[in-house]
Amino acid sequence: MIRVALPGHLRALAHVNAEVQLDITGPVTQRSVLDALEAQYPMLRGTIRDHVTQERRPFLRFFACEEDYSLEPPDTPLPDAIASGKEPLLIIGAIAGG
Amino acid sequence: MSQVRVLVGTRKGAFILTSDGKRQNWNVSGPHFAGWEMYHLKGSPANPNRIFASQCSGWFGQIIQRSDDGGKTWIQPGTPPGEKNAEPAGPPKGESNKFVYDTSATGKPLTTHMWYDGTQHPWEFKRVWHLEPSPSDPDMVFAGVEDAGLFRSTDGGQNWQELAGLRGHGTGPRWQPGAGGMCLHTIILDPKDPGRIYIAISAAGAFRTDDGGKTWRPINKGLHSQYIPDPNAEVGHCVHHVAMNPSRPGVLFMQKHWDVMRSDNAGDLWKEVSGNLPTDFGFVIDVHAHEPETIYVVPIKSDGEHFPLEGKLRVYRSKTGGNDWEALTKGLPQSNCYVNVLRDAMAVDTLDKCGVYFGTTGGQVYASADAGDNWNPIVSHLPAVLSVEVQTLA
Numbered sequence: 001m002i003r004v005a006l007p008g009h010l011r012a013l014a015h016v017n018a019e020v021q022l023d024i025t026g027p028v029t030q031r032s033v034l035d036a037l038e039a040q041y042p043m044l045r046g047t048i049r050d051h052v053t054q055e056r057r058p059f060l061r062f063f064a065c066e067e068d069y070s071l072e073p074p075d076t077p078l079p080d081a082i083a084s085g086k087e088p089l090l091i092i093g094a095i096a097g098g
Numbered sequence: 099m100s101q102v103r104v105l106v107g108t109r110k111g112a113f114i115l116t117s118d119g120k121r122q123n124w125n126v127s128g129p130h131f132a133g134w135e136m137y138h139l140k141g142s143p144a145n146p147n148r149i150f151a152s153q154c155s156g157w158f159g160q161i162i163q164r165s166d167d168g169g170k171t172w173i174q175p176g177t178p179p180g181e182k183n184a185e186p187a188g189p190p191k192g193e194s195n196k197f198v199y200d201t202s203a204t205g206k207p208l209t210t211h212m213w214y215d216g217t218q219h220p221w222e223f224k225r226v227w228h229l230e231p232s233p234s235d236p237d238m239v240f241a242g243v244e245d246a247g248l249f250r251s252t253d254g255g256q257n258w259q260e261l262a263g264l265r266g267h268g269t270g271p272r273w274q275p276g277a278g279g280m281c282l283h284t285i286i287l288d289p290k291d292p293g294r295i296y297i298a299i300s301a302a303g304a305f306r307t308d309d310g311g312k313t314w315r316p317i318n319k320g321l322h323s324q325y326i327p328d329p330n331a332e333v334g335h336c337v338h339h340v341a342m343n344p345s346r347p348g349v350l351f352m353q354k355h356w357d358v359m360r361s362d363n364a365g366d367l368w369k370e371v372s373g374n375l376p377t378d379f380g381f382v383i384d385v386h387a388h389e390p391e392t393i394y395v396v397p398i399k400s401d402g403e404h405f406p407l408e409g410k411l412r413v414y415r416s417k418t419g420g421n422d423w424e425a426l427t428k429g430l431p432q433s434n435c436y437v438n439v440l441r442d443a444m445a446v447d448t449l450d451k452c453g454v455y456f457g458t459t460g461g462q463v464y465a466s467a468d469a470g471d472n473w474n475p476i477v478s479h480l481p482a483v484l485s486v487e488v489q490t491l492a
Contacts, residue, residue, distance in 0.1 A: 009133060009134065009157070009158060010158060013161065013174070042193075045195070045196070046159055046160070046195045046196060047158040047159055047161070047195070048158075051193065051196045051198065052198055057157065057158065057159060059156055059157040060157060093157045093158075094157070
């Protein structure tokens with residue numbers, strides 16, 4: 001069971017109040033987590049990564065176990081603590097605009 | 099008893115203001131989608147309980163929302179609340195926020211447009227500025243987007259297809275962003291001719307199709323813009339807004355960056371009707387619901403100072419289709435007022451005594467129940483108002 005923490009606005013869109021939990025078979029990577037997230041919550045498509053290019057939206061970052069994985073290739077395995085559900089993958093909106 | 103529903107988009111959410119036909123006492127609902135930029139909301143004339151809304155964010159991009167109960171509840175079309183796609187391999191859900199520019203003809207980008215420095219730049223989708231529901235089909239709605247393009251949905255906003263003939267007709271490489279971005283902000287559907295659509299883009303100008311969006315041509319003859327290299331160019335004019343009275347679809351009124359204009363031949367030729375306005379810079383323009391020669395503007399001091407002259411918020415009305423203007427001030431602040439009124443932030447209702455409404459960047463929404471003679475604020479402290487639309491309900 002993978003845990004994902006969403007920013008408040010995306011929780012509102014997805015109609016969830018807390019972390020979401022995802023089942024993933026196979027490698028746990030940014031891509032597989034986001035694929036599973038968008039499959040379970042299709043209203044989030046296009047809000048985290050571009051519909052066509054699948055690139056991360058520029059003002060969002062991905063953190064795992066206190067490390068920034070935003071610039072890692074999308075198929076890089078995430079830490080074991082994410083894969084085991086011990087720690088959540090954090091999707092964070094950048095603080096921007098002063 | 100008639101009812102009026104005012105749809106207000108702001109920088110930080112949407113608000114719905116309702117009143118009976120007297121338009122004196124108002125109920126305020128909102129914020130809907132708190133914290134999001136709500137560029138535009140508009141109801142379907144074919145089904146007034148259906149409202150489309152453009153919700154966007156610099157962080158999370160574009161969302162399209164739809165209500166089928168007059169704004170009480172909302173869905174992202176194609177993805178009902180709480181619905182989960184349990185079978186990822188199954189058919190895709192409607193992706194109501196997927197605006198992809200058409201490359202079907204060549205598989206490559208259709209064209210590029212001009213960047214601020216004069217170089218060519220690829221089209222990049224940023225947001226939906228304006229939603230225009232069909233007058234007859236509740237499932238059909240048009241979207242004007244930045245970077246300038248026109249999209250259409252025929253399934254209630256679930257899926258969007260570009261009407262690419264607009265960008266592809268030939269002048270696209272000469273379009274350039276205005277200060278607010280290169281936005282397609284005005285869509286006018288001819289109520290008598292389903293094939294005819296007018297649109298306007300900052301800063302490219304106005305365009306018209308007569309075949310339902312397949313082919314387009316610029317309709318900017320008569321516009322004169324001293325701030326562009328060729329003041330009389332075919333395209334490149336910063337049109338701020340265009341308005342039409344549905345009873346006379348061939349007559350158009352335009353608030354250009356500077357200059358108030360009118361055309362009596364569906365945009366084939368424009369003539370200036372700024373007349374005695376104290377300044378002819380501004381953003382909004384609208385037409386009385388029952389008097390097609392009565393028009394409204396809110397003059398703004400200049401392109402460098404986006405607020406009313408002398409700190410006095412004045413709507414100007416012409417009952418002669420332009421040139422002769424009178425200031426409407428009763429109920430509007432006449433000192434120390436330095437707000438702006440953005441291009442989609444004025445609308446009229448269709449009650450016997452035409453109601454006129456506008457919103458300001460200071461968060462006020464003003465209403466007049468007597469065609470502009472007297473004004474009252476419905477609300478005074480909203481976030482900056484981006485758009486105002488009105489539904490007149492039986």
